[in-house]
Amino acid sequence: MYSEDLINSYPIFDTHAHYDDNRFDDIRDDLLTVIHQNGVCGIVTCGCDEVSSKKALKMAEDYSFIYAAVGIHPGNIDSGTTIEQILELATHKKCVAIGEIGLDYYWVDDNKPQQIDVFEKQIELAKKLDLPIIVHDRDAHGDTLEILKKHKPKGVVHCFSGSVEMAQEVIKLGMYIGVGGVVTFNNAKKLPDVVRIIPDELLLVETDCPYLAPVPYRGQVCHSGLIKYTAQKIAEIRGTTTEQILNLTAKNAKNLFQIK
Numbered sequence: 204m205y206s207e208d209l210i211n212s213y214p215i216f217d218t219h220a221h222y223d224d225n226r227f228d229d230i231r232d233d234l235l236t237v238i239h240q241n242g243v244c245g246i247v248t249c250g251c252d253e254v255s256s257k258k259a260l261k262m263a264e265d266y267s268f269i270y271a272a273v274g275i276h277p278g279n280i281d282s283g284t285t286i287e288q289i290l291e292l293a294t295h296k297k298c299v300a301i302g303e304i305g306l307d308y309y310w311v312d313d314n315k316p317q318q319i320d321v322f323e324k325q326i327e328l329a330k331k332l333d334l335p336i337i338v339h340d341r342d343a344h345g346d347t348l349e350i351l352k353k354h355k356p357k358g359v360v361h362c363f364s365g366s367v368e369m370a371q372e373v374i375k376l377g378m379y380i381g382v383g384g385v386v387t388f389n390n391a392k393k394l395p396d397v398v399r400i401i402p403d404e405l406l407l408v409e410t411d412c413p414y415l416a417p418v419p420y421r422g423q424v425c426h427s428g429l430i431k432y433t434a435q436k437i438a439e440i441r442g443t444t445t446e447q448i449l450n451l452t453a454k455n456a457k458n459l460f461q462i463k
């Protein structure tokens with residue numbers, strides 16, 4: 204995990220991580236220290252309910268380069284976490300977004316109205332606090348897009364998996380598109396076409412770690428340092444350099460999350 208080829212010459216800003224995950228328990232502090240020494244200049248670690256949101260805030264307190272997002276993930280709407288709790292956590296000075304929030308019809312699709320309700324309430328909360336949102340959309344492209352068009356929030360659609368047409372609509376709304384390790388997978392069919400059309404100023408890179416490690420680490424525990432492989436692939440698709448992609452996306456992340 205700490206091999207020499209993970210040393211990065213350019214800044215990496217990982218806009219979507221889950222460092223509260225218990226897969227990091229034995230290595231978290233060492234790992235965060237090493238990747239920060241090797242080019243990772245910023246991380247947004249996301250909550251999925253009250254417990255993980257609090258853990259995200261604690262990490263943000265402990266590490267200057269870590270920022271937190273707090274929210275109720277569509278898979279956690281039965282966790283007992285309330286919108287009021289999220290509101291309270293969101294006032295923390297290192298909370299930079301409401302997330303991850305959204306719709307997931309892949310795992311459960313018999314609670315769509317409840318998912319939509321929790322999603323919309325958190326968008327309203329984000330707008331009230333003038334924070335961006337971090338959107339999770341899995342197998343729910345139609346409803347997600349409709350809700351984004353209705354509320355017009357600031358934010359990012361993370362681990363984008365929709366069509367080129369959907370990407371065009373998201374871009375029209377001025378929202379960012381998060382691209383992760385999936386872009387390096389051979390079965391990422393639509394994603395290269397999406398990656399080609401994202402305007403420079405709306406492109407973000409992310410891991411969703413510990414999940415979705417890019418090739419050549421596919422299937423292993425992912426971490427933010429591996430973003431260089433994702434950026435390399437994006438650069439190849441867009442006909443530019445890894446350096447340009449990493450500099451650009453770090454700048455974009457700071458813009459979206461209002462980090463100086």
Ligand SMILES: [Zn+2]
Binds near residue numbers: 219220303411
């Ligand atoms: Zn996530």
